[in-house]
Amino acid sequence: MSEKKEKRRKKHREKLLERQKEASLVRKIVFVCLFLIILTVAGVGYGSYQYIMNAIGPVDESDDTDIEVSIPIGSTTTRIGEILEENGLISNASIFRYYVRFKNESNFQAGDYSLSRNMDMDDIILELKEGMVYQDYQISFTIPEGRWLERVIELAEENTNLSEEDILEVITDEEYLEELIERYEILEEVILTEEIRYPLEGYLFPARYDFVEEEITVEQLIETMINRTSSVLIDNGAAGSQYTYHEILTLASIIEGEARNDEERYRISGVIKNRLDRGMPLQMDPTVAYAHGEHLSRTTYDHLEIESPYNTYHVTGIPIGPINNPGEASIRAALLPEDHFYLYFYHSPNGDVYFTETLAEHEAVVGQYQ
Template identity: 60%
Template sequence: MSSDDKQKVKQEIKKKLLRERQEEASIVRKIVMVCLLLLIIAFTVAGTSAYYYVKGGLEPIDETSEELINVHIPIGSTSTRIGTILEEHGLIKNASFFRYYIRYKNETGFQAGDYQLSKSMHMDEMIAALKEGTVYQEYAFSFTIPEGRWLESILNVISEKTNHTIEDLTEKVQDKDYLQSLINRYSILTDDILDERIRWPLEGYLFPSRYDFVEENPSIEAIIEAMLQRTEQVVGKYFEDLEESEYNIHEIMTLASIIEGEAQKTEDRYIISGVLYNRLNINMALQVDPTVAYAHGEHFSRTLYEHLEIDSPYNTYRYAGIPIGPINNPGEASIKAALQPQEHKYLYFYARSDGEVMYSETFQQHQQILSQYRN
């Protein structure tokens, strides 16, 4: 091969290599462009999704709603608690979003009190209303009943705040004629409360909340009926659930009181409710400690085997099914949980003193939990 031919071959090889490099570079550029385009699309989709998520969280639940919803914000409520209350009342979509949003905006100064809010309100409008607070009248006296208190404890609070004696209060809440008149006026009350074995006929129906009175000395009837009216308002929000339930209002309030006595956290109320329903469905005794304490009429730091021997219709270790009546006065969260039990397969639970609840499906698993944590 001549030198000229060799030179031509070299040039052809160089041209071929150059073309290959140009093609590779073109492919790389295309890949880079495609990757950049995909990233832009991903960021656009994420940004759009985030925008609509935030927009949806801030917008009203129902712009056309004209209903005013009564909301009570207890003294000392955290932003988490306020968000949960608003979500439970159907005023916002997500309590966690509410918490993060007010943290982002550095909103503080929320006021305790009773509010009338609407599903047509934007979240910023609710925040403004909750910061402004309610305009209270000058009340002669007020009292607050926490969730889960026994009726005799409520009577003691009323007696301390008024000039009504315990004797007068006790006589009134046990008066058969008065109770019958209440049954005739309040849909939440049925003839079940007149069972002679029930310790306090109105146990479970005096709603835990803050009560304010303009009169210096309102009658016992006015106080009791204000509490019954509050219970009726709360239960009324879950009318459809109650209509679909296999249990009547008295049984639901009894289950709610058991849930109130066992659960400290909102999520546990629904799981425990599911446990109670699972047991009832197979005719298994509920076996819950708060009913034993109520049967004895005293609170125990720990339920012992000797406590389980009491022969009482409230003792769920001795008698299967739902007890004859509520064992305390439950709050809205427990009432809702009693009507909306979580579906699962748990049959046992152990509530620790720190509020943690351990669940199990079998008796063997339950015994292992008891041996581990009780010791």
């Protein structure tokens, strides 16, 4: 073998060894980087876990000093959390709100409480649920989910000192409505036109309402209901939605009108999202009834012909406004639609609901009953 060839081979081996060393170094660097990333993620995860565990635990296990707090009537979980944090009984009001929602806790009682910093969050929640109301209610009534504003007014008249005429006069007063729109962020897209039947439809939250006074004003009643709607929207993360508050309540009202249980709510919400994404009309029967201003036992083809900004067979996209006053479950479903490919659903006369992906499948289901 010539000396020249031997030199070339030696040089080639040296380059190969150099490349192997470089590859080994790169592997080590990658391994170290991956290891550091894993450590960082684990550290952040562990830190977050520890932070949450500390937040739901006692603020100070050694401090059993009684702290007097007062929970006003009508307080939301957001407000209760703020009161507890302000008094040093919990470290984070937001975690309290999410923890309560995670555990599906409710029925907190208004009243005066003696609590301490050595109580954990579960102990405090238990106290708030078992406490005694500090005042007797003079007015107490419940608005069921999904009622039209007319029915809400009737229930208010039946259970308070207010008359239907008094309430209607106030909620149709354009000057008062403009004042509310200025004050409440959730009302900023409310439209004051003749096309809107009632601008506050959808904003009068269905719930139990308690008042210690023997007599209340229309404004007090309306604003208490709007405050409740605002709290529910905020507590459920509506501020981060792709939709406006007005659109969320409109979609929730349609879901409320269509769904018969919680499982259906999320699935129907998914159908609505799929239709909106494809630019299809929603074609929801409850919007037709609202457009006609009467509850229909059965929607006919003649009913579908009405030209109304509420009629989703007539307009494409989200209609002009809510068609009832939806509850929290439907609001949550509007914000968290189920992920699927269904574009149609049909409620059969025997109570079953059928979800389908194509028009042919839908027509086949309908054909079995009609």
